[in-house]
Amino acid sequence: MKTRVNLSAGLDAELNGVLRLVSQQHPLLVNVGHGRSAASADRARAFVEAWEAVGGHVGAVVSWPQEAASWLRPACRLVAGHPDLWVVADEPEGWKGMGPRLVATGVWRPGRTVAFASLAVPDLPALAGEEATEGMRGARADGGLWLVYDGRLVAAG
Template sequence: MRSDELAALVSLIGPARHIVIGTAADPVSRADGARIAAAWGGLVLATVTWPETAASWLRQARRFATPDPDIWVVTATPAGWAGMAHRLRLSTSWSPHRTILTSALADFALPGLRGTRPDGTTWET
């Protein structure tokens, strides 16, 4: 994640009191999750990591949604996030309107999502 993107992401988080960070299990996603937490500097209620493939993602989805943060922040691979987002919609109170995605997921079209691009610009569906 480039510094422009990180700055834009922190700006999108804005005045949130607390967040939950979700990451894929790959080293890049996990490192980006740690960078986001450090750059934001606020209260991170949980960091939840999920595999690229899973039988259902139910356990991870519940851990991700249960703290009910002001904002959910996701840095993951498209394949893993697709499965996780599907499970979140089916089985939790998760809201895409309170979710921010990193540039790796910029093509993930689900109404309400917001995110960043590598150049520091933002998008919203």
């Protein structure tokens, strides 16, 4: 059954790519995090609506600012409940601070994280650090997939 969610133009393919990656992991619980830009919030909201429409369970939905003193509170909220998977919609500058803070929780794993196209930038591993990006994967705007492997962004079909 294909789910129709009210999306901005062009988000269909990207959202479908994220949903495909999440579905492949068969998670029981997904927590969703996003930066506070309108685009990031829209993507997170679209994912939550679509995932719940197909019977998926979403725990926490957490936002964070692009700049903060520590990102401790949103990081703790995002790992709460020990979800099986995380979905992230953010800009690289926001992930630069949030990613390392999530690593410091000892709970979060980039290999259990699916992200939207806005994080599919070649310099993300250098910007946020390999510990906050290695194994992270996501969907490009065209629905194709990407992965951070060996410190590099790798695009796939």
